[in-house]
Amino acid sequence: MAALKPTISVxxxxxxxxxxxxxxxxxxxxxxxxxEGKAQFxxxxxxxxxxxxxxxxxxxxxxxxxxxxxxxxxxxxIPNMQSTFASEGxxxxxxxxxxxxxxxHRLMAWAAKEHGLAKQDALAEQxxxxxxxxxxxxxxxxxxxxxxxxxxxxxxxxxxxxxxxGPGEALVQQELGKFxxxxxxxxxxxxxxxxxxxxxxxxxxxxxxxxxxxQQPAAA
Numbered sequence: 287m288a289a290l291k292p293t294i295s296v297x298x299x300x301x302x303x304x305x306x307x308x309x310x311x312x313x314x315x316x317x318x319x320x321x322e323g324k325a326q327f328x329x330x331x332x333x334x335x336x337x338x339x340x341x342x343x344x345x346x347x348x349x350x351x352x353x354x355x356x357x358x359x360x361x362x363x364i365p366n367m368q369s370t371f372a373s374e375g376x377x378x379x380x381x382x383x384x385x386x387x388x389x390x391h392r393l394m395a396w397a398a399k400e401h402g403l404a405k406q407d408a409l410a411e412q413x414x415x416x417x418x419x420x421x422x423x424x425x426x427x428x429x430x431x432x433x434x435x436x437x438x439x440x441x442x443x444x445x446x447x448x449x450x451x452g453p454g455e456a457l458v459q460q461e462l463g464k465f466x467x468x469x470x471x472x473x474x475x476x477x478x479x480x481x482x483x484x485x486x487x488x489x490x491x492x493x494x495x496x497x498x499x500x501q502q503p504a505a506a
Contacts, residue, residue: 311411318495329407333395334465472485
């Protein structure tokens with residue numbers, strides 16, 4: 287009987303409105319592709335809020351950047367992100383609106399628990415792309431439900447998960463405490479103990495995966 291491929295778990299602490307989290311997703315995927323046939327991966331997205339005090343109302347994304355970083359620094363950030371996204375085959379936009387990400391995290395947590403990590407990862411892709419590339423508002427109900435549907439998730443159950451009294455909120459509260467004290471994202475935890483901060487290159491992830499495989503035998 288052929289041995290099964292070993293499983294490498296990757297927990298990703300992120301926020302949907304974090305552009306580097308989307309870049310990190312792409313770089314992680316490139317590294318995982320290098321191990322096709324050698325390992326399988328369980329990728330679990332966990333919540334982090336860069337601005338937990340954000341209100342429920344939408345605010346202009348560019349104005350938010352100007353207010354937070356100042357116009358001079360924002361003028362440097364935008365072309366840098368555009369170039370970085372382009373290098374990953376993505377198109378970055380500063381247009382659109384931003385706001386609180388709590389409901390997006392509820393949806394993500396519910397997706398993982400009720401429909402599995404693959405569906406959650408598909409949802410993450412829809413949310414990241416919509417917000418960073420298509421100028422979708424991260425707290426808009428129609429956008430969140432459309433993202434869920436595109437990821438193959440049931441719309442009615444997804445709508446219930448968005449509510450504060452729904453199944454997603456308790457999961458988010460629990461998951462936010464798992465890596466409390468973290469001051470930046472993305473943050474990757476491999477097999478529960480190897481930590482990688484920031485959107486590192488695929489080579490950094492690949493080197494770690496190789497090390498992990500050397501430490502664990504293939505499944506029988």
